[in-house]
Amino acid sequence: MKKLLYVSLALLMHVTAWAQEEKRGITTAEFTAAKAATFKNIEKDSYFKSGGLVFDRNDEKPPYTFKFSDGLERKVYLYSLFGAEDMKSVGTLAVFTWSKSPKPLLVCIPNTLADKAIWGQYIDDLKDGAKQADGFAVCLAFALSREFSGGTKAEGEKAGEKDHNEFCFPADTYVSLANGLEKRMDAILPGDEIAGFGTQTVAKVTTHYGSFAISQVVIRPVESMLATAHTAHTLVTLEATANHPILTAAGRKAMGSLTKGDYVFVANGRSYQLAEVIATQANVRQTSRVYSIDTRNGMSVINGVVTLDKE
Incomplete structure (x- = not known):
């Protein structure tokens, strides 16, 4: 409470x-x-x-x-x-x-x-x-x-020349498709239909090369959740660069700003439910490639978690 x-x-x-x-x-x-x-x-x-x-x-x-x-x-x-x-x-x-x-x-x-x-x-x-x-x-x-939001960036987002590289996911995250299946981030193509608030079509996929620090959050749904490839004992793990915006119960918030006790949203069948962040870790690993996708309505479901596009 x-x-x-x-x-x-x-x-x-x-x-x-x-x-x-x-x-x-x-x-x-x-x-x-x-x-x-x-x-x-x-x-x-x-x-x-x-x-x-x-x-x-x-x-x-x-x-x-x-x-x-x-x-x-x-x-x-x-x-x-x-x-x-x-x-x-x-x-x-x-x-x-x-x-x-x-x-x-x-x-x-x-x-x-x-x-x-x-x-x-x-x-x-x-x-x-x-x-x-x-x-x-x-x-x-x-x-x-x-x-x-007033068009402002998510809390914790940075300004600077590398902004376009700092709102991304590693290759081995999974995107929920409109047909109920999942597809690796590095396999997503323009024209793919993905899940969201209704079917939406991917407009653009961008690959960024360099050295990127990846943050991780572990999430526990408030209620029981349908089994997916990314749930283990009802826990969900999401990894992304620290600035990527996530939809939380407190509004738009950067991945790296999430803290234990925050509430985010996870997909559960055809709807979405609250899930509690139970652990976070910055710089959990480094990767040489990250990916960003642009959608029609500004949201996507990654590893079962509702995420937002950068503004």
Whole structure:
């Protein structure tokens, strides 16, 4: 519970850092009211007042839309929340919809000023949402990462002439394909269809030559996971250069910045689930070749772990 609380706090620090509005902690009544909001037409209801709150969404920006290999469409709408009387920012409301259910899932994400009791309620809601809808957690994390990254690099990424060589994988990592099989990284070609949020086609593969330090993380899925070539006693190992971005519960984060207790996402059948980082090691080995791939929607599944393209 404490680890999830720390992860959630890190997520909200990332999400709300951009905001210039004056903030305060959300009250229990407001937190409850946000989750009780109703929508006549989610596509058109971009600004309204309810339960002492103002809900505000950019109506010119489409929702984040995801299509997994199960063929179901998932969407995430994000509303900024303000107190109706003082217009102070109190958090974010995420509205998750998918074609399997006509009823949306509402999750109120408080800002960092909220009381611990409210954070406890938020964590319970997050768990419940993950149980009710496959893909809920990974869609929300991906949407928040894109929405509030501001086009910045992942934490720990460096600037410099070698940037293009520092977002890569060694040859013996495996890429998940759209057909459910896997293929070694050094065998991936432009035009290959790989797994992600729906089938996506590899646009470009780049091989880099030199001397590259490889970092390693060992990951344990929160729940049981389907067996793959890269699981041993439910543990998953991922290796990459330190700057490569990974999708975590706290948003976009560089491989070398992952620490024990962080939460990432792993593929499990046609969906994705949370997995805890239990060990990390920098410079686990050196290699003379690394590979990077460019995808259509900015993500891929490497050794079963959801990774992001460099920006």
